[in-house]
Amino acid sequence: MYPEKPFVLFGTGSSDIVYARQGSVAKKVQSIFPSRCHLFRVPIRFHDSGMQHKNKLCRARGVVFTLLGAACAYLMNRRILYVYENGIGAINLPYRASAVGLEHSRSVHPLTLLRVGDVVSELLGEEFRMQNPFLFWTKAEMCKALAKDARNDLPPLTMSCDSPHRQQPVQCGYCSSCLLRRQALAAIGIEDKTRYVVLHGNRPVGDSSLNLCHMLVQVNTLRHLLSILDEPSFQWEALTREFPVLDDIVDRSAAAENILPADMQGRLIQLYRTYVSEWDVVESLIAEGLLNKHGDQQALGRCWVTAQQG
Missing domain, CATH: 3.40.50.620 (HUPs)
Incomplete structure (x- = not known):
C-alpha cells in the first residue's frame, strides 16, 4: 500500500x-x-x-x-x-x-x-x-492483496493456531484462530495450501466442531441484530445492547482514531456486516472440513441447532 x-x-x-x-x-x-x-x-x-x-x-x-x-x-x-x-x-x-x-x-x-x-x-x-490500521477490516479483506497478486504460497508460511500440535501437521484447523484463517482465505477465493490436523492428519480426539459451533452462534446473533430495520442508529442500538463493549470502544477511542463517533459506529456496523456476509458464502465449506470422511452429520446438525437457538 x-x-x-x-x-x-x-x-x-x-x-x-x-x-x-x-x-x-x-x-x-x-x-x-x-x-x-x-x-x-x-x-x-x-x-x-x-x-x-x-x-x-x-x-x-x-x-x-x-x-x-x-x-x-x-x-x-x-x-x-x-x-x-x-x-x-x-x-x-x-x-x-x-x-x-x-x-x-x-x-x-x-x-x-x-x-x-x-x-x-x-x-x-x-x-x-x-x-491498529486495520481495525475496521475483516481478515478476508486484509488477505485480498494475496488474491490480487496470486500469492497463495505465503499463508502456509504463517502460524495462526492457538494450540499447535507437536507432530505434522502442526496447525489444528479447528480452533477459533484457524477457523478465522480458513474462513478468510475461502472468502476471497484463494487456495489454502496450509496443512491442518483436521483435514490432513489423524482425526483429533473429542468434538472438533465445538469452536465452529460457537463461532456460528455469534455469526447468527450478528446476522439477526444487523437485520433490524435498515437504519444504522437502530442497528447500533441493537449491537450495543448485546455487546456493550462496542459503545466503550467508540466513546474512548474515536478521538484516537481521528474520526467522529457516529462515523466510527458506521464503520463498525459495516465491519460486522461484511463478516456475516463472508460467512454466508463459505459456511458450508468450512463446516465440511470438520466432518470425517463418512460425514458426521450429527456434529454439523448441532451447529445449526445451536446457532438457531442462539
Whole structure:
C-alpha cells in the first residue's frame, strides 16, 4: 500500500519454533520487497525455567510483546507502534452470553492499545501511541492483496493456531484462530495450501466442531441484530445492547482514531456486516472440513441447532 515507505518488523517470544517461523516469513517478505523490510527481534529466555512456576493462562503475554515492540520503535526514533490485526480478531466479541472471556485474547483490543500507549507515554514522559490500521477490516479483506497478486504460497508460511500440535501437521484447523484463517482465505477465493490436523492428519480426539459451533452462534446473533430495520442508529442500538463493549470502544477511542463517533459506529456496523456476509458464502465449506470422511452429520446438525437457538 505504501511502496515509498520502509518497514521495521519486530518479533519476540520464547518459542524456538515460533522464532524460526518469524525468520522464514520475514525472509520471504524481504525477497518480495528488497531493501524495504528489516527484522529486529528480542528473544525471551528464562534461566532455570524448569524450576519456575508456570502460569498457563498467559493473559499478559500479548501486552509484553507490545511493550517490547514499543521499545524497539522508540529506539528507532518513532513515537508510534503499528499493530496489524483484523477488527474481528482485535475486538474479539464473546461468542455467546455465557462466555466468561478467559479464552478471548484482548492484547490488541482497541482499549488495551490505548491503555498500553498511556503507560508507555507515562514512562517516556512524552506521547507514544499504539495504532491498529486495520481495525475496521475483516481478515478476508486484509488477505485480498494475496488474491490480487496470486500469492497463495505465503499463508502456509504463517502460524495462526492457538494450540499447535507437536507432530505434522502442526496447525489444528479447528480452533477459533484457524477457523478465522480458513474462513478468510475461502472468502476471497484463494487456495489454502496450509496443512491442518483436521483435514490432513489423524482425526483429533473429542468434538472438533465445538469452536465452529460457537463461532456460528455469534455469526447468527450478528446476522439477526444487523437485520433490524435498515437504519444504522437502530442497528447500533441493537449491537450495543448485546455487546456493550462496542459503545466503550467508540466513546474512548474515536478521538484516537481521528474520526467522529457516529462515523466510527458506521464503520463498525459495516465491519460486522461484511463478516456475516463472508460467512454466508463459505459456511458450508468450512463446516465440511470438520466432518470425517463418512460425514458426521450429527456434529454439523448441532451447529445449526445451536446457532438457531442462539
